[in-house]
Amino acid sequence: MTSLKLSEQKLGWLLCLPALITMITVTAYPILYAFQLSLFRYDLRFPDSRAFIGADNYLSILSSPIWWEGLLNTVIITVCSVSVELLLGMAFALIMHRAIVGRRLVRATILIPYGIITVVASLIWKFAFMPSTGFINSLFGLELSWFGERWSAFLVIILTEIWKTTPFMSLLLLAGLTLVPEDLLRAARVDGASAWQRFTLIILPIMKPAIAVALLFRTLDAFRIFDTVFVQTRGAQNTETVSIIGYHTLISRLNLGLGSAVSILIFFCVLFIAAAYVKGFGIAGTMTGEEES
Amino acid sequence: MSSSETGFDRFCWAAGSFLAVLYALTPIVWILSLSLKYPADLGDNRFWPQRITFEHYRTIFSDAQFPAALWNSLGIAFISTILAILIAMFAAYAVVRLKFAGRRLFMAFALSVAMFPPVSIIGPLFNIWRSIGLYDTWPGLILPYITLTLPLAIWTLAAFFREIPWDLEKAARVDGATRFQAFRMIIVPLAAPGVFSAAILVFIFAWNDFLFAISLTSTNQARTVPAAIAFFTGSSRFEQPTGSIAAAAVVVTVPLIILVLVFQRRIVAGLTAGAVKG
Numbered sequence: 001m002t003s004l005k006l007s008e009q010k011l012g013w014l015l016c017l018p019a020l021i022t023m024i025t026v027t028a029y030p031i032l033y034a035f036q037l038s039l040f041r042y043d044l045r046f047p048d049s050r051a052f053i054g055a056d057n058y059l060s061i062l063s064s065p066i067w068w069e070g071l072l073n074t075v076i077i078t079v080c081s082v083s084v085e086l087l088l089g090m091a092f093a094l095i096m097h098r099a100i101v102g103r104r105l106v107r108a109t110i111l112i113p114y115g116i117i118t119v120v121a122s123l124i125w126k127f128a129f130m131p132s133t134g135f136i137n138s139l140f141g142l143e144l145s146w147f148g149e150r151w152s153a154f155l156v157i158i159l160t161e162i163w164k165t166t167p168f169m170s171l172l173l174l175a176g177l178t179l180v181p182e183d184l185l186r187a188a189r190v191d192g193a194s195a196w197q198r199f200t201l202i203i204l205p206i207m208k209p210a211i212a213v214a215l216l217f218r219t220l221d222a223f224r225i226f227d228t229v230f231v232q233t234r235g236a237q238n239t240e241t242v243s244i245i246g247y248h249t250l251i252s253r254l255n256l257g258l259g260s261a262v263s264i265l266i267f268f269c270v271l272f273i274a275a276a277y278v279k280g281f282g283i284a285g286t287m288t289g290e291e292e293s
Numbered sequence: 294m295s296s297s298e299t300g301f302d303r304f305c306w307a308a309g310s311f312l313a314v315l316y317a318l319t320p321i322v323w324i325l326s327l328s329l330k331y332p333a334d335l336g337d338n339r340f341w342p343q344r345i346t347f348e349h350y351r352t353i354f355s356d357a358q359f360p361a362a363l364w365n366s367l368g369i370a371f372i373s374t375i376l377a378i379l380i381a382m383f384a385a386y387a388v389v390r391l392k393f394a395g396r397r398l399f400m401a402f403a404l405s406v407a408m409f410p411p412v413s414i415i416g417p418l419f420n421i422w423r424s425i426g427l428y429d430t431w432p433g434l435i436l437p438y439i440t441l442t443l444p445l446a447i448w449t450l451a452a453f454f455r456e457i458p459w460d461l462e463k464a465a466r467v468d469g470a471t472r473f474q475a476f477r478m479i480i481v482p483l484a485a486p487g488v489f490s491a492a493i494l495v496f497i498f499a500w501n502d503f504l505f506a507i508s509l510t511s512t513n514q515a516r517t518v519p520a521a522i523a524f525f526t527g528s529s530r531f532e533q534p535t536g537s538i539a540a541a542a543v544v545v546t547v548p549l550i551i552l553v554l555v556f557q558r559r560i561v562a563g564l565t566a567g568a569v570k571g
Contacts, residue, residue: 011393012387012391012392015384020402022436022443023402023443025436026441030414030417031414033417033421037417095309099310100303101310109317110313112550114497115500116549117518117545120522120545123542124321125320127323127535133535138338163316163320168494175452175453175487175490213452220408224410226411227519231523243410243412250412250415251508256416264413266412267410270410271405
């Protein structure tokens with residue numbers, strides 16, 4: 001009995017080992033390296049002035065309005081897009097699950113935007129809204145320079161995000177929806193439960209873990225938004241997100257010290273969001289299957 | 294009463310399906326029509342092209358940059374998917390089926406990697422890849438893609454694996470099958486729908502990535518489609534490459550649509566085959 005348990009221990013870790021080694025080599029090691037860099041004055045344009053400066057990089061970022069505006073922009077984009085996506089994604093998941101006419105085609109079609117490269121989606125929407133090439137202005141009789149103002153640029157960025165990632169949300173929700181036993185729904189229908197009652201009393205509780213996971217992944221993903229903003233505005237008109245700030249500091253200005261500090265701060269923001277979700281939904285228990293034992 | 298309700302239901306689902314299809318396809322049709330416009334018509338602010346030309350497609354394929362990027366994207370995304378799913382399947386199986394100490398810790402670690410902001414490691418990876426010769430190579434992109442998709446793959450697979458009737462495995466082992474035989478003959482077919490769902494997610498992540506692609510590559514040797522399209526230049530300095538970008542966007546969307554259709558069929562087939570529950 002003991003040896004059986006011991007071999008189970010060994011086998012468990014053996015099976016997890018390849019995943020563990022890969023993840024440690026490509027994320028844990030570089031993030032420690034980034035943390036080390038963040039404590040130095042280290043600008044690739046002036047490599048000779050490299051010096052240990054402790055928390056100075058962090059202090060200069062946290063006292064700069066650029067960081068706080070970037071954070072606010074990121075939060076606005078995240079909250080707006082994820083909340084719309086959840087509602088729309090649930091509707092799509094139900095349609096994908098229930099569609100009677102051409103179900104396979106409907107499912108596949110709904111999934112298409114998710115498979116479109118984000119850069120491509122951003123360009124599609126950019127071309128549609130740009131006064132020079134777009135049809136939106138002429139369609140609605142507007143004379144708007146969409147990317148010339150902050151709020152309208154935000155609107156296009158958020159619309160692009162929603163269009164592109166709602167299918168991802170609905171795919172994860174569909175995975176949960178398929179776990180709902182048809183017999184249970186049929187029985188509830190026979191017992192006189194309305195469609196809304198079946199949805200809120202049977203489908204939603206069973207789907208709760210799927211919803212939690214979908215929300216968690218989408219929130220974290222939206223918070224790291226980079227491609228859409230980079231392609232559509234490059235951060236102009238005060239639409240910079242935290243990832244754009246990080247990229248510009250690291251790659252455009254080659255300031256490895258300051259850029260790494262931005263990276264570490266983003267990492268902690270993300271950690272905070274995840275912790276909030278895990279506390280709020282009890283995701284950890286669901287994910288490790290602890291509730292079953 | 295109940296039959297008329299069914300008829301109304303059917304109408305609602307059909308209308309919903311139609312709206313969803315419209316939502317998904319309108320932007321695709323827009324980029325297609327833009328790619329077919331004559332260069333002179335690109336600024337006519339119309340949705341549909343008035344005259345049709347394939348000039349932009351000829352342009353992107355006569356240049357070396359785009360075909361190379363397409364090849365890089367396909368190769369890198371396929372290899373990343375196969376390796377990530379393979380690695381994740383072992384881990385997800387272990388987490389769901391084996392009661393080993395530390396599996397909670399393992400999942401927590403995977404969670405922290407899933408949360409990982411890619412922008413945090415592009416600086417260090419840029420430096421490291423250059424010193425060990427991975428900069429601007431396929432493995433240089435495949436490695437971060439595998440890593441960042443592993444958590445998603447492990448989580449998705451674990452969620453699916455948890456729903457599998459594992460008693461069948463026990464029964465097979467009672468009948469004399471080894472643990473690996475039981476896994477291969479009983480569990481793999483049951484797990485296929487989940488595995489394909491996870492594979493779609495991983496492939497699309499790798500196919501989609503932009504940040505690593507612009508940070509860790511510099512030439513046609515490994516530069517993928519997103520990076521290539523974002524930095525497309527016109528054939529002359531004074532020409533806006535709108536048409537070329539639109540054509541390239543259409544070309545990279547085609548394999549994706551095919552992929553979604555193929556995987557969709559297998560997922561549905563797998564789901565119905567997995568109805569052994571009853």
